[in-house]
Amino acid sequence: MKNTNVMALLNAALAALLLAGCAKTEPKSVVRLATTTSVRDTGLLDALNETFQADGRYTLQAIAVGSGQAMQLGRTGEADILWVHSPDDEKKFVEEGYGVERTTFLHNDFVILGPEADPAKVKGSKKVADAFRKIAAAKALFVSRADQSGTHKKELKVWDAAKVKPAKEYYLEAGQGMAGTLSIAEEKKAYVLADRSTYLSMAKNLKLVIVSEGDDLLINRYSLILANPAKFPKVNAPGARAYFDFVLSRPAKELIEKFGVEKYGQQLFFYDYAVK
Amino acid sequence: MEFILEGFRKALHIILSGNPEVFAIARLSLTVSLAATAGAVLAGVPLGSWIAVKKFPLKKLLIALVNTGMGLPPVVAGLVVMLFLARSGPLGFLNWLYTPKGMIIAQFIIALPIITALSISAMQNVDPKFYNQILALGASDRQAIWVCLKEIRLTIVAAVIAGFGRLVAEVGAVMIVGGNIRHQTRMLTTATVMETQMGNFDMAIAIGLVLLALGFVVNLALTVIQQNKVLTR
Structure with missing residues (x-):
């Protein structure tokens, strides 16, 4: 009979683990950003994220892929906001009604x-x-x-x-x-x-x-594009707007302009959006 | 040669200094793979037992399908789960894409045929006379299966080991469904791929070693459980 107990205990433990894996509650507002690997691999994304997520209202879910794939995520309504660097494709993306308010704000080379x-x-x-x-x-x-x-x-x-x-x-x-x-x-x-x-x-x-x-x-120009909420009712439009406004704000500008100086000895990204 | 030794030296330093990010990644890997294995055991063992003891048309075909499923490529499982969980997909309302839950589902699908197939073959190794005898004593199907399961528990634990081993080492499905998001869905395997591509071999080796250690510890625990049962016979 001892073995039955062991088996039951094992089952219970595994079931508990399964529940523990699922029980984590979803944060309030998850903003899904489709972006390019360069923004992640340099560490800029993490640096910005710390400030963006600081007030606990948003969790950024950043999928770092190529700009083409990022826009593909935008075309199916998977992404709330895009941060990409493929100007010709971006224009087409907006013309076709998938995105709005494309804002070029950053460059390097x-x-x-x-x-x-x-x-x-x-x-x-x-x-x-x-x-x-x-x-x-x-x-x-x-x-x-x-x-x-x-x-x-x-x-x-x-x-x-x-x-x-x-x-x-x-x-x-x-x-x-x-x-x-x-x-x-x-x-x-x-x-x-x-x-x-x-x-x-x-x-x-x-x-x-x-x-x-x-x-x-x-020259390499980066833009932000909001997913078109009229076309994709499921996107997190307020969350996307919050990230959009954050990146185009003075604190983000200052952070980006300082970014890389200490670690790589030079500025990596040049901010060219006139923040209010 | 130098850079390999150097990589290992730095890797050991990363592990011994208790790098919190590496350990958080290890915790997530363990949680996701264990949860998926547990789910697959809870579903696959009864399912496999049922398939083994019941007679029904196309049974051989079904078993062949389950056996084929043991070789299900993780990237295919990942792709299918991704399509279903996508916002535009049928289960989009769950918002599980790029979350640990999504990764658990994908890994569950990979492990289910393994656990089911191994349960079928273990159950079919039970002497039919034994099974029929229990039924003759007045047991229900369910009770009879439970008695048989106790007989083959060692093989079932082996199935659990096989399932977990596959999951913890799997990279394709969690990459597609999880998206390798830092602090959220980065697993030991996806982190290893990323660090290797970045040329951070020390970090890649460190994470690889943690992955090996994790597999070993879990298997050791399961093996101890399995072997203790042998001794208590």
């Missing part, structure tokens, strides 16, 4: 990274299109995000500007986030387009160096 040895002799190219042409001419390895993210879209624009179509023998499509793609480029000693902020946050683990930077084409 993209850089071309490559191995120190620079087999394609890209260093010194002022125009990023020239850099890409040299990479293609030398058939040097290039790793693409290939995930419809803002960075990927920018890369495709640069190939367009360079008027080259990369051949698959030297063009690797990673299908991963920025960090994963950078790791592949690092191991393969390949060239890669990266946002400066993710590069800096990973620089201590990378041997890749910046081989081209500063072209106007490489």
Whole structure:
């Protein structure tokens, strides 16, 4: 009979655990943000979150994916608010009625990274299109995000500007986030387009160096977009508005402008929205 | 070679210094996988026993389906659960996507066929004469199954071990359904993927070691329970 007791006890313990797993009450207002990996991987998201969640009224549920996937979440009404960096797609997104009040508020830039040895002799190219042409001419390895993210879209624009179509023998499509793609480029000693902020946050683990930077084409603009509550009645519109207002406020501006100076030795994101 | 040793050294430091975030992640992993395993046991053992002792049409087909389910790819389970829990999906009103509850559901679906299939085969190993004898003594189906379950409890614990082991090591479903959100749905497996991609090998190794340790401790506990039963016979 002792064994029956053990079995019953075990069952009871497991049942209790199951209940404990489910009993956690949902916070009052969960705001679902669809954003890009660069915002998470640099730590900016966490830094902002501390302040945003401080009063206990909101919990931010940030899904960090590529901008393409973030907008896909917006198209099905899964996200309350978007923080993305793919201007052409954003405009289309708003035109199609999925989002409202698109506000461009932040920028930094993209850089071309490559191995120190620079087999394609890209260093010194002022125009990023020239850099890409040299990479293609030398058939040097290039790793693409290939995930419809803002960075990927920018890369495709640069190939367009360079008027080259990369051949698959030297063009690797990673299908991963920025960090994963950078790791592949690092191991393969390949060239890669990266946002400066993710590069800096990973620089201590990378041997890749910046081989081209500063072209106007490489500006990286981030925008906030609210999900259209008229189209998606289930979105948390007040919560999304609260996050929107918070990011476009003075405390957030000050936090963003200071962000990275201590840890990476330079400012990672440049705030260009005129806060009231 | 250097960086591997260095990674391990730093990893041990992270663990020994009691990094609160790593331990919070470990707690979440343990809670989610244990809850999913428990649910799968509560549903799968009776279900498997019932399938084993009952005669009904297409029984072989059903068993074949359950056996196939043992190999259900976690990413497929994750995808299906995600589609159902999405706001635009049929269960969207629950708001369980990107929460631990959602991850428990996904892992439950992965574990259920494993526990059910192993219960079926354990129950079918019970001598039919024994089962019929209990029925002849006036027991109901339910009572007879309970008596048989006590006979095969060691195998059932083995099924629990198999189910939990699969869940705690699983990354695809919790990545899709949980979203790897820091402080909310980041699990040991998804954190390992992320830290590895970021090149933070020390953190990745530390989390990997915690994952191994967790699997070992839970299995040790279950094995002790199982082996004690052998001795008390």
